[in-house]
Amino acid sequence: MVLSKLKMEASNQPITKDIDQNKSDFKKAFEKCSDIVFREMNSHRKIRILLIYVDGMIDVELIESNLLKPILFEGQAQGFGAIGDITNMCERELYSGLQVKKLSDFDEIAEHILKGDLAILADGEGVACVAQVKKVPTRSIEESTSEPTLRGAKESFTEDxxxxxxxxxxxxxxxxxxxxxxxxxxxxxxxxxxxxxxxxxxxxxxxxxxxxxxxxxxxxxxxxxxxxxxxxxxxxxxxxxxxxxxxxxxxxxxxxxxxxxxxxxxxxxxxxxxxTFWSGLQAPDDYYERFLYVFLNRTIRYFFSLFSVLLPSFYIALTNFHQELVPSKLMISIAALRERAPFPTLIEVLMMEVMFEGLREAGIRLPKTIGPLVSVVGALVIGEAAVRAGIISSPIVIVVSAAGIASFIIPRYRFGIPLRILRFPLILLSGLFGLFGLVAGIVAILIHLVQLRPFGMPYLSPVAPIAGQWLKDWWIRWPYKITKNADQRRKGGNA
Structure with a gap:
């Protein structure tokens, strides 16, 4: 709101040499902005000086020790010769500890003020001195909450x-x-x-x-x-x-x-x-642990990622359309457990999937002290009650719960979201057409992934198309010594 007003009323407008006029213009621009402070004083040579800043965004102690004290009491430093004005003192950096520069454009000065800088205007000078004295409350460097690791650095980015x-x-x-x-x-x-x-x-x-x-x-x-x-x-x-x-x-x-x-x-x-697609399935620990551990972890991670997407659809396709592929004893057990269920398997799976996603979202949005408790206890209570009431059969609860838990193994939360989304169309295709619908859905997803090229890079690289030099860090992360020697040999051969 303030910046829009500045641009409309003072576009490319230089400040004047009259300090009263400048003060009036800035007060008009910052009208109804109670956090903007205008502080006027006289220097040791009786020159009127105006300071403009945002209250709470500047380092007051730094200003008092490095700026106000030299201007009000000490004057210019010895050995620099005659200095005619305040802005020249700023330009020659006679204020220790401050990064300063001279500006004359009204919009630019206002922008620096709103970003936490201090504007210094002196009477009779058509330029302002802007000092970087920002001191905004920021969060300290802490451990990452969304990407925790067992080994490696514990620091994460902040809002600054x-x-x-x-x-x-x-x-x-x-x-x-x-x-x-x-x-x-x-x-x-x-x-x-x-x-x-x-x-x-x-x-x-x-x-x-x-x-x-x-x-x-x-x-x-x-x-x-x-x-x-x-x-x-x-x-x-x-x-x-x-x-x-x-x-x-x-x-x-x-x-x-x-x-x-x-x-x-x-x-x-x-x-x-x-x-790339594989970046979403890789964790920071993959590069801090020994390569054998990484190979095992990645194998489990890739398998369970696929398991989480396909298990509900595969169960529906087998029990509804391809019972001959299921062992007879297992199929009889499933049929006996589903005898009291009032809904088709497709409807049961969709109901449980929606409920599971709702509990997952509730666990994220609720306070940290009760969020995990609600999601875990809610799933147990609702699942048990639904089975006892005969609304949902127990195999459906097992399948949906297993798929949901398997999705938690994906190291990056945002990459797990598309896999959860794709679970629903695959369930519908399996419920309508069996394994043929499931295979058609998988083929459609693969076609989309092959065609996806963010910023010109194939999304399935280095698998499709195959890039041999990068395959050593796709599924198996080979030891750094081996990959380094391989790179040196390859470069030597190219030379």
Whole structure:
């Protein structure tokens, strides 16, 4: 609201040399903004000075010790010769500990004030000195809650973008790590940083990412999800096309592979592009543990991911259409348990799936102290009551519960969402056409995945198309010594 008013009333307007006129203009622009402070004082040479800042967003102690004390009492430092005005003192950085610069554009000064900087205006000077004295309350660096690991770094990103860039910068002692700053949002002017390693990143990928970000036209950007939805290739695919993470080690590893990271001020989640299908099934622990453990964990993870999607559909297809594929004793047991059930198997599975998803969502939205309790106890109580009442047969409860629990093994929560979504159309196809419908649904999903190319990279890479040099980190993560020697031999052969 304030920025819109500034742009309408003072577009490209320079400030004047009259401090009273400047004060009047800024007060008019910041009308009804009770958090904007206007503080007027006289310097040691009786020059009128006006300070403008947002209350609660600046470091008061830093201002008093490094700014007000020299201006009001000490004057200019010795040995610098004659300095005619306050802004020249700022420009020559005579205020220790402050990063300052001179600005004359009204809009630009107002934007810096709203971002937490201090504006210093002196009577008789047509420029303002802007000092970076921001001190906004921020959350401390903590362990990641959405991507916990048993081994590795325990730090995660915060809502402050400068803290996040530091967490990445400290992992690379090279000037090739580039952090390009962009501002997005007509009203919010949100700071966005694009991180990559020069010489490793594909220039075409980098140009495409920067072009898409610069084309974003929105009034406000409050989270990286706004950017993700604005620059993704297709909006109608259930699969995420950008990896989002709050772990600095994951981001650092991804940009070392030539990918691009997008950091957004105000959120701890960083976007990484491009993303592949297998990235969603890989966990940070895969690169900290011995490769034999990783192979076992990935095998279990891939199997249970497939198990969670196909088990309900497979059960419906077998019990309704292909009973000959089920052992006779098992089929008789299932038929006996379903004897009292009033609904067809398809309706039972859909009812239990919807109930399970509702309990899962309730566990997320409720307070942490009671959320897990409600989801676990609710599932047990409702399932037991439904079976005793004869509404649902016990095999359905077992199948749906097993599929739901298997979906929890997926390390990234957002990647589990499309697998849960696809479970429902596969259930419908199996309930209507049996195994033929299930196979048709699987083929349709595979066709979609093969055609999906976020930022030009095949989504199923390195499996489809096959990229031999990357297959060593697809299912089996070979020891680093072997992969390093293989890379050296390959490079030597190419040379």
């Amino acid at each position: 973008i400068r803290t996040n860039t530091v967490l990445i910068r400290k992992k690379f002692a090279t000037t090739k790590l580039k952090l390009e700053a962009i501002k997005i949002g007509k009203l919010t002017k949100t700071n966005v940083v694009v991180a990559y390693i020069e010489g490793i990143v594909d220039p075409n990928l980098l140009d495409e990412v920067l072009a898409r970000i610069n084309r974003i036209e929105m009034d406000g950007i409050f989270e990286s999800g706004y950017i993700e939805e604005s620059i993704e290739d297709t909006h109608f695919s259930p699969f995420p096309q950008m990896l989002n993470t709050e772990r600095p080690d994951v981001v650092s590893a991804e940009i070392m592979e030539g990918k691009v990271a997008i950091l957004t001020d105000g959120t701890p989640y960083v976007l990484v592009v491009p993303m």
